[in-house]
Amino acid sequence: MLFASFDMKVNTDCITLNYQTNDKTDIFCSEKNNTLSVYVNGKKYNSSISEYEISHNDRILISFGDGSSIAEQLRYLExxxxxxxxxxIPQYSGKDINL
Structure with missing residues (x-):
């Protein structure tokens, strides 16, 4: 749900970005020189992140490239x-209508 709300699709190999301002779509998929890497709380996540149930204070890194800057990205994220x-907590005035 989270990624869909950003108009993104993420699976284990590709990330799809839809730009609403100009109807453009970019797809980035793992290949020879570039890989899609996902980390949750500093640990490599090998399943589909779109199925991950996000918990309070989770830190999620989605990185695409040659992997040389992942350690730096993780340090920054941390x-x-x-x-x-x-x-x-909802405040009720006593004037609410209950059915």
């Missing part, structure tokens, strides 16, 4: 602060 947004 350095980002995750802000904990408190769950909103």
């Amino acid at each position: 350095s980002l602060k995750i802000f904990d947004i408190p769950k909103k």
Whole structure:
């Protein structure tokens, strides 16, 4: 669901990006010199990330290229602060209509 909300499709070999502003689509698939790599919380994820159930504070890296900068990308991802947004509890005024 998350990737679909960004108009992306991700599987184990390819990532498809749909650009709504100009109706353009780019597809990046693993090949000889470039691979699609997915990491969840710093560990290589070998299944389809689109089926992964995201948990609170997960850090997901999707990288496409020769793999030489993955360690740097993971360090950067780990350095980002995750802000904990408190769950909103609905406030009822007593004037709500219940059926």
